[in-house]
Structures are given as structure tokens and as C-alpha cells.
Amino acid sequence: MLQGESRFGLEALTRRVSKVLAWVAGGAILFGCAVPITIDVVSRFFLNRTLLESFEISGYALAACIGLGMGYTVSTKANVRVDFLTMRLPPGIRVVFDLVAAAALAVVAAAIAYFAWGVLQQSEAMNARSMSILQVPLVIPQSVWWVGLFWFACVAVLTPVLAVLRLLGRDRAGADRLIGSTDLAEELELIGADGRAEKPR
Amino acid sequence: MIQVTLLMLLTSLAIGLPVAAVLALTGYVLSENYAFIPMTAASGELAWSHSNDFVLIAAPMFIMMGELMHRSGVSERLFSALTPWFTRVPGQLIHTNIAASAVFAATSGSSLATAATIGTVAIPNMDRGGYSRPLFLGSIAAGGTLGILIPPSVNMIIYAVLSETSVADLYAAGFLPGILLAVLFSAVVVVAVLWNPKLAPATDFQGSLWPARIAGLKHLVPPLCLFFLVVGSIYLGIATPTEAAALGLVATVGLVGLNRALTVAVLLSAFEGTVRTTCMIMLIVIAAFFLNFVMVSIGLVEAITGALLSLGWPPLAMLAAIVVFYLVLGCFMETISMMIATTPIIVPVIVELGYSPVWWGIVFVILIEAALITPPVGLNLYVVQAVRKAGSIADLFKGSAPFLVAMLLTIILLISFPQLALWLPTILNPKSGPV
Numbered sequence: 144m145l146q147g148e149s150r151f152g153l154e155a156l157t158r159r160v161s162k163v164l165a166w167v168a169g170g171a172i173l174f175g176c177a178v179p180i181t182i183d184v185v186s187r188f189f190l191n192r193t194l195l196e197s198f199e200i201s202g203y204a205l206a207a208c209i210g211l212g213m214g215y216t217v218s219t220k221a222n223v224r225v226d227f228l229t230m231r232l233p234p235g236i237r238v239v240f241d242l243v244a245a246a247a248l249a250v251v252a253a254a255i256a257y258f259a260w261g262v263l264q265q266s267e268a269m270n271a272r273s274m275s276i277l278q279v280p281l282v283i284p285q286s287v288w289w290v291g292l293f294w295f296a297c298v299a300v301l302t303p304v305l306a307v308l309r310l311l312g313r314d315r316a317g318a319d320r321l322i323g324s325t326d327l328a329e330e331l332e333l334i335g336a337d338g339r340a341e342k343p344r
Numbered sequence: 345m346i347q348v349t350l351l352m353l354l355t356s357l358a359i360g361l362p363v364a365a366v367l368a369l370t371g372y373v374l375s376e377n378y379a380f381i382p383m384t385a386a387s388g389e390l391a392w393s394h395s396n397d398f399v400l401i402a403a404p405m406f407i408m409m410g411e412l413m414h415r416s417g418v419s420e421r422l423f424s425a426l427t428p429w430f431t432r433v434p435g436q437l438i439h440t441n442i443a444a445s446a447v448f449a450a451t452s453g454s455s456l457a458t459a460a461t462i463g464t465v466a467i468p469n470m471d472r473g474g475y476s477r478p479l480f481l482g483s484i485a486a487g488g489t490l491g492i493l494i495p496p497s498v499n500m501i502i503y504a505v506l507s508e509t510s511v512a513d514l515y516a517a518g519f520l521p522g523i524l525l526a527v528l529f530s531a532v533v534v535v536a537v538l539w540n541p542k543l544a545p546a547t548d549f550q551g552s553l554w555p556a557r558i559a560g561l562k563h564l565v566p567p568l569c570l571f572f573l574v575v576g577s578i579y580l581g582i583a584t585p586t587e588a589a590a591l592g593l594v595a596t597v598g599l600v601g602l603n604r605a606l607t608v609a610v611l612l613s614a615f616e617g618t619v620r621t622t623c624m625i626m627l628i629v630i631a632a633f634f635l636n637f638v639m640v641s642i643g644l645v646e647a648i649t650g651a652l653l654s655l656g657w658p659p660l661a662m663l664a665a666i667v668v669f670y671l672v673l674g675c676f677m678e679t680i681s682m683m684i685a686t687t688p689i690i691v692p693v694i695v696e697l698g699y700s701p702v703w704w705g706i707v708f709v710i711l712i713e714a715a716l717i718t719p720p721v722g723l724n725l726y727v728v729q730a731v732r733k734a735g736s737i738a739d740l741f742k743g744s745a746p747f748l749v750a751m752l753l754t755i756i757l758l759i760s761f762p763q764l765a766l767w768l769p770t771i772l773n774p775k776s777g778p779v
Binding site: 162165166169170172173176177178180181183188198202203204205208209210212215216219221222223224225226227240241243247248250251254255259260262284285324 | 356357358359360361362363364365366368369372384385387388389391392395396397398400401404405408577582583586587589590591593594597612614615616618619620621622623624626627628630631676677678680681720721
């Protein structure tokens with residue numbers, strides 16, 4: 144549903160990149176958090192010592208997941224809005240509120256990427272390392288985190304711009320797909336509740 | 345200051361700005377107008393420190409567990425295993441819905457995943473068996489909400505981080521109220537069916553059900569093993585809640601693999617679902633931490649607590665007012681954002697009133713469950729409706745109302761007997777002292 148034919152190559156590209164980053168982000172949770180932590184718990188139980196520094200690694204994996212996955216929340220319209228009132232407005236007025244909402248998210252996303260850049264720069268200037276056996280230079284995990292947040296800001300800024308272009312091209316449905324309220328069918332398809340999800344064997 | 349904040353929050357929410365943006369922008373405006381030094385400079389560090397919070401790691405792992413369980417085929421067997429146990433109870437399969445939800449909830453931290461999973465399996469039996477549609481569907485929507493009360497629970501992890509309580513205490517505290525609520529749901533069904541026998545088919549089955557009951561038990565083994573792995577490892581002292589979540593996720597991947605359902609496509613779509621939910625939640629969490637940081641620095645949290653306490657209401661009246669406030673707010677606001685946005689403000693008030701924050705966490709989760717099945721924005725109602733794909737959503741509005749009564753009753757019982765929630769944590773985690 145989200146991959147509808149697009150005259151805007153940029154729009155499709157943005158979605159594609161966000162989705163691939165979401166796969167990486169999900170992989171970070173499974174292979175960067177769950178697997179190392181499990182190895183450590185099991186080895187602590189049987190060998191009385193941990194093999195990996197999973198406590199630290201998993202924190203970086205979560206940060207990577209949050210950074211890299213954030214753009215996907217924009218391209219799938221996951222960011223929760225109280226649209227109970229605006230949904231009752233006529234479409235012509237509603238689209239104004241949708242644009243304002245998308246712009247507000249863009250401002251916040253840009254601010255987060257900006258302040259995250261500050262964190263990264265400071266770690267670099269101070270040559271900060273984690274206070275642990277690993278002594279990881281914090282620049283490494285923070286760079287991954289920041290790259291994701293930078294992409295988040297790009298998608299969040301691009302989305303209302305693309306929506307305005309759609310509106311100028313008199314394509315309200317296209318604009319709605321970018322910034323409108325999540326329609327229920329889309330939402331449920333994404334959480335896998337469309338009744339087709341469960342296919343045992 | 346309180347009025348300005350409240351006005352700004354409510355207006356920007358009502359015009360449909362994203363909740364995360366509302367919180368972040370309110371924090372910015374407050375910091376610009378009331379703080380001595382600009383607070384925004386600290387926001388980068390705040391974002392980083394919460395991005396790698398070890399307790400929060402449990403949330404995406406439990407979300408992924410639910411995503412995979414939903415696709416694993418476990419629930420069909422669970423449903424058929426539980427069915428013979430309720431064949432002679434008035435309401436029959438409606439009780440199976442509730443029991444299957446409760447068992448599934450013990451392996452899943454999400455109400456939506458629970459309702460979607462049980463709904464997919466249960467709904468085909470509704471018309472075939474001649475059940476009252478509203479009651480049958482309502483039991484799935486309401487039963488699904490048990491996902492966040494019976495541990496593990498994603499909501500409790502986030503509540504724990506925001507309120508600085510222990511996840512282990514919250515899980516222990518949620519267990520008995522979870523069972524109690526499931527039993528009350530069933531009681532509601534029995535009363536309704538005895539009142540009006542047309543709501544469910546007659547229970548005139550002859551013969552022995554025991555062979556089917558015994559044969560089905562093996563299908564209960566995988567979910568119960570997962571539950572004991574995830575919850576047992578915490579209370580045996582083998583793992584912290586985050587570590588338990590990791591064990592649970594790895595075991596779930598194994599279980600899905602054993603069911604031959606583990607494909608690259610399944611894994612990737614579970615990743616997508618997990619990342620979407622996790623990042624949506626984390627953006628709000630980061631924004632809420634920033635807003636809370638500003639509000640504490642400028643003395644706003646203290647001012648709100650003071651203003652509420654200066655009303656001089658007795659604690660019970662204040663508590664009742666807070667409960668009503670959440671019941672109303674829950675009709676209109678998505679639940680997880682409601683929880684994240686209000687926890688930092690309401691928990692200090694609750695503690696000042698002399699209540700335990702762990703106990704309130706359980707009452708709060710039940711209020712959130714109520715919000716999930718109250719129209720117009722009760723998400724569980726729409727999940728079940730979407731699985732059903734036909735008929736009117738009004739069936740769900742009508743059918744979930746009796747279960748709302750059971751939730752309110754549980755809250756009243758918890759207020760009257762706080763030990764319902766607080767007894768297990770003191771037994772299981774004696775080290776953490778009184779909660």
C-alpha cells in the first residue's frame with residue numbers, strides 16, 4: 144500500500160532507504176542485544192564469568208537501533224498524533240493541520256540531529272572513552288547513532304516538502320499518503336494484524 | 345506557569361501535532377521563558393544517555409518477541425488445547441478467548457499483538473458456534489489487554505524507567521491482579537450468559553472431555569516454558585529483567601524455528617514492526633525526559649504537586665479524581681504516549697498522597713487497558729474489527745462495555761486491598777524492601 148506508483152523517485156528512494164535502515168536497526172536488537180546478552184547470562188550461569196561485555200555492547204546496539212530506525216517512523220507515519228478532532232474537518236482544511244504537524248516533527252528532528260552532533264563533537268574533542276574494560280571510543284557508537292538521526296532529520300524535512308509538491312500537482316491522495324493520518328488498514332497491515340499474518344507451517 | 349503549560353500542551357495536542365513534537369516544543373518554550381540558563385544545550389546528552397539505557401533495551405526485545413510469536417503458529421494450538429476445558433462452562437469459547445489471551449499475554453508484552461493473535465484464531469469460530477457477536481468480540485478485545493498486565497509487559501518497562509521503580513517489582517505486582525482480572529472477565533461472561541442464554545450455545549455436551557484435555561496439555565508447554573524462562577529467571581536471581589527479555593527473545597526465535605516458520609521474510613517483517621514501535625516510543629520517551637528535565641529545573645513539577653495538594657482533598661478523593669481523569673483522557677489519546685507524557689507529573693503526586701509507586705503502576709496499567717477498549721480511540725477495538733473484516737464496529741463498542749466494568753472493579757479492589765499487588769513483590773524480592 145505504501146509503495147504506490149510514484150512520480151517522485153525521491154519519495155520512493157526515501158522509503159526504501161528508511162526501510163533498509165529499519166532492517167539494520169532490527170538486526171541490532173536481535174544480534175547486538177539479545178544474542179550477546181544471552182551468551183553472557185548462560186556463561187555466567189555455567190562458567191561463573193561473562194564472555195562478552197554485553198552490558199555495554201547492547202547499550203550501543205539500542206542507540207544504533209533508535210538512531211537508524213527513527214527515519215522509518217516518519218516514512219510509515221508511526222509518530223502518534225491525537226487526530227481525533229482534525230479527522231472530522233473537511234479535507235481541504237485538514238491538510239493544513241497535517242502540514243503543520245509534519246513541519247513540527249521536522250523542526251524537532253532537525254533539532255535532535257543538531258544536538259546529537261554536539262554530543263559527537265564533544266566526545267571527539269575530549270577523546271572520550273567508555274569507563275569499562277572495553278574502553279570504546281564513544282565516537283564510534285555515537286557516529287552510528289548520529290548518522291541515523293541525521294537521516295531522520297532529512298526524511299522529516301523532506302516529507303512536508305514532498306507533500307507540498309504533491310498538493311501543487313493537485314494530488315491530494317499522494318499528499319495524504321505522506322502526511323495524512325494513518326489510515327487504519329495501513330496501520331494494521333504494518334503491525335501484522337490484517338488477519339493474514341499468522342501462517343503456521 | 346501551570347496554566348501556560350497546560351494550555352500549550354492541550355492546544356498543540358488537539359490540533360494534531362505529533363505527541364513527541366508537542367512535548368519537545370513545550371519543553372523548549374518553557375526553557376526559553378522560565379529557565380535561568382538555556383536547557384536545550386543538555387538535550388543532546390539526555391538523548392544519548394536514554395538511547396543506551398540498559399533497562400529500556402528490554403522493551404524492543406519484548407516487542408520483537410510479540411512480533412515473532414504472532415507469526416509463529418503457537419496460538420492456534422494454544423486455542424484448541426484450551427477449548428475442552430470450557431466446554432461445560434456457560435459461554436464456552438468466550439472463556440477460551442479469555443484464557444488463551446491470558447496465556448499468550450504471559451509470553452507477550454503487547455496488548456495489540458495479543459488481541460490480533462487471539463482474534464485471528466478465534467473469530468472464525470464465532471458464527472459457526474452461534475455466539476452473540478458483541479460479547480464474543482468484546483472478550484477478545486478485552487482479553488487482549490491482559491498482554492500489558494500479566495508480565496512481561498512493555499508498558500511496565502517504560503513506566504519503571506520513567507518513575508524510577510523496579511521492573512522486577514512491577515512484574516511481580518502485576519501477576520495476581522492479572523489473574524484476578526482474567527477471572528473477573530470470565531465471571532462477567534458467565535453472568536451474562538446465565539442472564540440471557542441466547543448469547544452462547546447450550547452446554548449440553550455429553551461424554552468425557554478428559555482425553556481431549558490431557559491431549560491438549562502438550563500445546564501449553566511452549567508458551568509456559570517461555571513464561572517461566574522470562575519471569576522465572578528474574579525471581580530465581582539468574583537474570584535481570586533486561587537479560588530475561590534477551591533469553592525470551594532468543595528462545596522465541598528458536599521456537600519459531602522449530603515450528604518451521606522462521607524465514608527471512610518473517611524475520612524482516614518482525615524487524616520492521618519492532619523498529620517502528622520502538623522508535624515511535626523512544627522519540628516520545630526522549631522528548632518526555634527533556635520536558636521533565638526542564639519542568640523539574642524550573643520548579644514546575646513541584647508547583648503542580650503543590651497546587652494539587654493545596655486543594656486539601658483527602659487522598660482517596662484525589663486518587664478517584666486522577667482515575668476519572670485517565671478514564672476520560674484514555675478515550676481520546678493513544679495509550680503509550682498518554683503514559684509516557686503523564687507519568688513524570690503524576691507519580692510525584694501519587695507518592696505525596698502516600699501511595700506506593702509500584703502499586704500505582706499496576707492501577708495505571710489497568711487504566712491503560714481500559715483506554716484500549718473505550719471508544720472512540722480504543723485501539724484494541726479496531727484491531728479486532730480489522731481481523732474480523734466485516735460487520736459494524738458498534739458490536740465491539742457494545743461488547744467490550746461489560747469487561748470495562750470488570751476493570752473498574754479490579755481498580756476498586758486494588759484501592760481497597762493494595763496487598764493484591766504488593767504482596768508478591770515483597771515475597772519474591774525481599775531485598776528491595778517495602779515497595
